[in-house]
Amino acid sequence: MIEELTRLGITSSGLEPATAVHKKPIPCERIANGCRALSFLHNRAMIDRGIDLFFQSIECIHIHCGEFIVRQWLSQMWFAHGEVLLNQNPEQIRRLSHLLCENTATPQVFDGRTTASQWICSATGEHIRWGVIAMIANYLATYAMVTNSSDPFFQEFNVDRKSLLDDMTEVSDVSLRFCRESGALDDIFICALLEHYNITKYTKGEACYTTYCIGAEVNSALIAMGLHQEIKADGQVPFFLAELRKRLRAIIYTAEISIATFLGRPPRLSHRYMNLDPPLDLTDPQLFSEDPQELAVAIVHLDEQGFNRDGDIGHVSWIRSSIGFMTRREDILELSLGNFTSDEVRENADIIQRKTEAHWGALPQVLLNLKGGEFGLETQKVIELHFQNVFRQGPQVNSLLLHRVLMHKAGTGPVGLIITAQTILSDVMRLYKRVEMSAATSFIYFLAVHGLRSAVILAVELLKQEQLPVYLNEPLLPRSRTIQDLCIFTDKLSDLDPMFGDKELCEKGRKLISRVLDKILSLPKTVDRNCHGSSAPIQQLDTSVFTNNTIYNAYGSDGYLMTDDFSHGMSAPVSGPDHAFRLWLENIDGQDWIL
Numbered sequence: 001m002i003e004e005l006t007r008l009g010i011t012s013s014g015l016e017p018a019t020a021v022h023k024k025p026i027p028c029e030r031i032a033n034g035c036r037a038l039s040f041l042h043n044r045a046m047i048d049r050g051i052d053l054f055f056q057s058i059e060c061i062h063i064h065c066g067e068f069i070v071r072q073w074l075s076q077m078w079f080a081h082g083e084v085l086l087n088q089n090p091e092q093i094r095r096l097s098h099l100l101c102e103n104t105a106t107p108q109v110f111d112g113r114t115t116a117s118q119w120i121c122s123a124t125g126e127h128i129r130w131g132v133i134a135m136i137a138n139y140l141a142t143y144a145m146v147t148n149s150s151d152p153f154f155q156e157f158n159v160d161r162k163s164l165l166d167d168m169t170e171v172s173d174v175s176l177r178f179c180r181e182s183g184a185l186d187d188i189f190i191c192a193l194l195e196h197y198n199i200t201k202y203t204k205g206e207a208c209y210t211t212y213c214i215g216a217e218v219n220s221a222l223i224a225m226g227l228h229q230e231i232k233a234d235g236q237v238p239f240f241l242a243e244l245r246k247r248l249r250a251i252i253y254t255a256e257i258s259i260a261t262f263l264g265r266p267p268r269l270s271h272r273y274m275n276l277d278p279p280l281d282l283t284d285p286q287l288f289s290e291d292p293q294e295l296a297v298a299i300v301h302l303d304e305q306g307f308n309r310d311g312d313i314g315h316v317s318w319i320r321s322s323i324g325f326m327t328r329r330e331d332i333l334e335l336s337l338g339n340f341t342s343d344e345v346r347e348n349a350d351i352i353q354r355k356t357e358a359h360w361g362a363l364p365q366v367l368l369n370l371k372g373g374e375f376g377l378e379t380q381k382v383i384e385l386h387f388q389n390v391f392r393q394g395p396q397v398n399s400l401l402l403h404r405v406l407m408h409k410a411g412t413g414p415v416g417l418i419i420t421a422q423t424i425l426s427d428v429m430r431l432y433k434r435v436e437m438s439a440a441t442s443f444i445y446f447l448a449v450h451g452l453r454s455a456v457i458l459a460v461e462l463l464k465q466e467q468l469p470v471y472l473n474e475p476l477l478p479r480s481r482t483i484q485d486l487c488i489f490t491d492k493l494s495d496l497d498p499m500f501g502d503k504e505l506c507e508k509g510r511k512l513i514s515r516v517l518d519k520i521l522s523l524p525k526t527v528d529r530n531c532h533g534s535s536a537p538i539q540q541l542d543t544s545v546f547t548n549n550t551i552y553n554a555y556g557s558d559g560y561l562m563t564d565d566f567s568h569g570m571s572a573p574v575s576g577p578d579h580a581f582r583l584w585l586e587n588i589d590g591q592d593w594i595l
Helices: 002-007 028-041 044-056 058-062 067-087 090-105 116-121 130-146 152-156 161-182 187-204 209-224 239-263 292-300 315-337 342-361 382-410 415-432 441-466 479-493 503-522 526-531 578-586
Strands: none
Touching (some): 028 090, 028 130, 028 161, 044 152, 090 161, 187 239, 315 342, 382 441, 415 479, 441 479, 441 503, 479 503
């Protein structure tokens, strides 16, 4: 730009990029607060062990700032400041707090030739920044968040799990505040803010206003940095950083659409106004390689779509594939919230389904195999199994959402919804068979988030099926298996972490399912109903809470529920948008109905 203005005869005086930063005095209060935050970092052994265990846990699949970066940040922090942090000498800690504030207020310097190691070193050691402190605290807090309270780690270091989570969250919060006060809008800040957001969602719940505000800041920071536009490696941005930014953008977009769908609100990011060019499916060692030839070979080895050819489903494979499914979820959300006629809803639903199939067709075979088939439980590592299940949940949730919109706005029946709910709950319960998964706090959270809605749908529909005057020869829901899955599901829900922000909501869902199961098991046996089909009708549940009309026989000759009449299907709360279901479940104790 400066060169172009010069050619036009406009003087360049004063237009050159700034070569020095005008430092402002750092408030004493900020330095003092920084000292208090640094006091939590005195136990090097505990922090190192916690970070090690975090990267061994299944939760680390969701991170966007890789192990390679975090470990170098940590090791160089200890090398330069480990003794100061250990001894906690007031004057030395004060100088370290001052250094952190100065560094944070100074923009990171890099260009297209900067290597990954150089970029990492520019934010740690003597160049340590509050954003890096926030990242380290976030990962330790995340480990405490997803780990059972009985884990030997807490006994080994004589620390209470909740206290560690609270302390590290506070360190992260203070560090992020210092970044804001210093005007440090950069990659490290957004990464740290996103991790802090994930912790807040877990501990306070997705509907909490605090969570809403932090999520808004994550989205705003992304836009303010211009990451909604094309991201490319050039003379100012090195290749590895461009790829990291694409990963980060995809994760932030995915998180925003997910929570917007859950809360039934308009999204604050949209694929219509964003460039969502996916990152290349490179491993961290490949991406951070400082050998240009090695990196070039890795890129050439990718397929035409940018996926690896090794048949591996890794972190970036999941990110790449999720973008296409999440843009379709945004389209479904628009159908749910927008003003559309029934015909328009059906027409748009067909378009969404065609685009979904086209996206499936562009995926590598190893991912396509997960579309309908079952994945094995015996031979895979837990983290690989978790990757596959997380991947499957994306399109399945889309299908569930779309069926609900079609029922609510186009008058279609519940069969598709029920079948999708069966698939989702079946996948979740199959994972439960792995002992390592069933014991993990993060899995119980996963089970609650992905299974609760489907479990309620199946419980209510099974009750309706059981109340039919004559039992079906081929019922849509297999009675024994469905009851067994629902019983196991409600039992696992009782193991939810007390620190889980939506625990109360899940507890109400658990009680509802249990009451429905009790009602089902108290009904006359199937054989009795078949033998006495002409006798007095069975006393039925008042389903006005679930549907607008009473149950009547709307099953066809094939034994399946006919889909012509929406009123025979699910109720508005159960089959409607997530936010309607949530509000209904939150107020279920006040509902005027008795099972």
